Amino acid sequence: MKFYDFTLAPNPRRVRMFMAEKGIALPETIQVNTREREQFADWFQAINARSTVPVLELDDGTRITESVSICRYFEALHPEPSLLGRDAREQALIDMWNRKVEIECFNHVGDALRNGAPMFEGRAIAGYASGMPQIQALAERGRRCFQDFLVGLDHRLATSRFIAGDEFSIADITAVVAIDTAKRVELEIPENLANARRWYDEVSARPSAQA
Amino acid sequence: MKFYDFTLAPNPRRVRMFMAEKGIALPETIQVNTREREQFADWFQAINARSTVPVLELDDGTRITESVSICRYFEALHPEPSLLGRDAREQALIDMWNRKVEIECFNHVGDALRNGAPMFEGRAIAGYASGMPQIQALAERGRRCFQDFLVGLDHRLATSRFIAGDEFSIADITAVVAIDTAKRVELEIPENLANARRWYDEVSARPSAQA
Numbered sequence: 009m010k011f012y013d014f015t016l017a018p019n020p021r022r023v024r025m026f027m028a029e030k031g032i033a034l035p036e037t038i039q040v041n042t043r044e045r046e047q048f049a050d051w052f053q054a055i056n057a058r059s060t061v062p063v064l065e066l067d068d069g070t071r072i073t074e075s076v077s078i079c080r081y082f083e084a085l086h087p088e089p090s091l092l093g094r095d096a097r098e099q100a101l102i103d104m105w106n107r108k109v110e111i112e113c114f115n116h117v118g119d120a121l122r123n124g125a126p127m128f129e130g131r132a133i134a135g136y137a138s139g140m141p142q143i144q145a146l147a148e149r150g151r152r153c154f155q156d157f158l159v160g161l162d163h164r165l166a167t168s169r170f171i172a173g174d175e176f177s178i179a180d181i182t183a184v185v186a187i188d189t190a191k192r193v194e195l196e197i198p199e200n201l202a203n204a205r206r207w208y209d210e211v212s213a214r215p216s217a218q219a
Numbered sequence: 220m221k222f223y224d225f226t227l228a229p230n231p232r233r234v235r236m237f238m239a240e241k242g243i244a245l246p247e248t249i250q251v252n253t254r255e256r257e258q259f260a261d262w263f264q265a266i267n268a269r270s271t272v273p274v275l276e277l278d279d280g281t282r283i284t285e286s287v288s289i290c291r292y293f294e295a296l297h298p299e300p301s302l303l304g305r306d307a308r309e310q311a312l313i314d315m316w317n318r319k320v321e322i323e324c325f326n327h328v329g330d331a332l333r334n335g336a337p338m339f340e341g342r343a344i345a346g347y348a349s350g351m352p353q354i355q356a357l358a359e360r361g362r363r364c365f366q367d368f369l370v371g372l373d374h375r376l377a378t379s380r381f382i383a384g385d386e387f388s389i390a391d392i393t394a395v396v397a398i399d400t401a402k403r404v405e406l407e408i409p410e411n412l413a414n415a416r417r418w419y420d421e422v423s424a425r426p427s428a429q430a
Contacts, residue, residue: 058319070308077315084307096295097281104288108269133364143356153344 009035012055012063014042018114018189019075020062021219025181026079028216030086035064043127048137059135076106079178091178105172105179113157114186119150120193147193154190158197158204165203176211184211220246223266223274225253229325229400230286231273232430236392237290239427241297246275254338259348270346287317290389302389316383316390324368325397330361331404358404365401369408369415376414387422395422 011034013020027034040046040061047059056063056073064078065071072078083092093099122128124147133140161183164171171179187197187208197204211217222245224231238245251257251272258270267274267284275289276282283289294303304310333339335358344351372394375382382390398408398419408415422428 058323066308070312072311072315074315074318077311077318080314081307081311084310096292097277099295100283100288100292101281103291104283104285107285107288112269133360140360141356143354143360145352145354146357149344149351149354 009067010065011035011037012040012052012061012065013037014040014061017042017061018118018185019060021185022075022178022181023062023064023078024219025185025216026091026178027082028219029091029176029181029214030082030089032082032086047135059137076178091176091181093177102172102177102179105177106182109171109179109182109186112160113154114182116150116153116157117186117190117193117195119146120154120195121147121150121189123147123150124193151193151195154186154195158201161207162201162204165207170207170211176214180207180211181216184208184217220278221276222246222248223251223263223272223276224248225251225272228253228272229329229396230271233286233389233392233396234273234275234289235430236396236427237302237389238293239430240302240387240392240425241293241300243293243297258346270348287389302387302392304388313383313388313390316388317393320382320390320393320397323371324365325393327361327364327368328397328401328404328406330357331365331406332358332361332400334358334361335404362404362406365397365406369412372418373412373415376418381418381422387425391418391422392427395419395428 011023013024013034015021024034040052042061046052047056047061053059055065056071058073060073062075062078063071063073064081072081080092083090087094090098091102093102122132122134123142123144129142130139132142132146161171168174170176171183190196197208199205222234224235224245226232235245251263253272257263258267258272264270266276267282269284271284273286273289274282274284275292283292291303294301298305301309302313304313333343333345334353334355340353341350343353343357372382379385381387382394401407408419410416
């Protein structure tokens with residue numbers, strides 16, 4: 009098994025954190041330096057024509073190229089501790105919260121970063137070798153929606169220890185990675201959102217957050 | 220069990236098509252007319268504060284508000300015919316293809332429609348009661364990325380009967396719903412993409428496509 013990773017990118021961190029929570033050792037890991045456009049090199053195009061990390065390559069050659077799908081693979085092989093839920097209802101609710109965090113937070117942070125940060129000029133969408141112009145208004149929209157999300161998150165965390173409920177789940181991983189990524193465009197949890205800050209401090213203190 | 224639906228919206232159709240494939244009868248269904256802003260009415264705010272359809276309400280009052288999460292719930296209760304995969308590898312690959320279709324197609328169609336169609340003026344993001352201005356450049360980007368996706372889809376379908384492999388899956392549902400939605404902004408599969416058209420005709424002819 010091989011893991012195509014880039015330490016500085018948000019999506020591979022989701023998988024590393026997920027594996028650390030489960031106590032699964034990382035397989036052989038190959039760094040793909042996306043800041044040096046290595047994802048567009050011929051050798052990596054042969055691994056993932058879409059030019060994104062992470063990729064998990066199984067021993068039979070199968071390649072899984074989406075972070076959450078890689079997590080789902082490990083959850084099926086190592087059910088405990090559960091990060092995706094144990095029964096139909098719990099699995100649906102954790103999936104729902106993870107998707108809500110992606111749609112209402114992670115994707116907006118991505119819009120803010122890739123359409124606003126100078127380092128992504130001309131590369132507003134991951135995986136487009138030919139380039140993609142930034143849209144400044146979309147960076148602004150992303151910032152606004154991310155801030156709106158934090159208000160809702162704070163409200164949720166007033167009555168829930170973690171995002172999906174009493175137990176830590178993949179939804180917490182997605183959210184903490186998004187919030188850490190938002191720091192790159194000078195966005196953070198406002199001081200008055202005490203519940204969100206309590207949760208962020210607690211999740212960030214878990215050993216897996218260093219993975 | 221209750222299903223909050225809107226017949227004309229893309230996301231609820233994903234769930235209806237999924238249930239039809241499994242032979243599950245729709246539960247009691249309540250229409251939420253989002254064209255008349257009914258999703259912002261007090262009665263529906265109490266059901267889903269995020270103001271989106273579909274919502275599945277279980278008999279214990281639990282509400283699941285994401286289409287794919289609702290599908291996941293039904294898959295766990297009614298595993299056959301499988302639309303999300305039977306083992307770890309198959310589940311990961313189908314999840315990956317479904318996510319690829321969402322990220323590379325469904326979301327771009329959404330951008331093209333909500334930022335480009337006059338009926339969504341001031342409502343560029345679902346669920347924002349206070350409104351959200353359209354971004355014309357994002358509508359254009361969505362159109363371009365959707366067309367790029369179709370080229371890749373055609374390539375994939377040259378060697379695969381369905382998107383995730385030999386068997387029909389949730390990824391086919393997501394794609395056909397996205398492609399049908401794209402017709403609302405005058406986008407369709409070009410005639411020269413024969414594999415994509417063969418697949419589209421086959422999937423559209425399934426009885427579930429009428430659900």
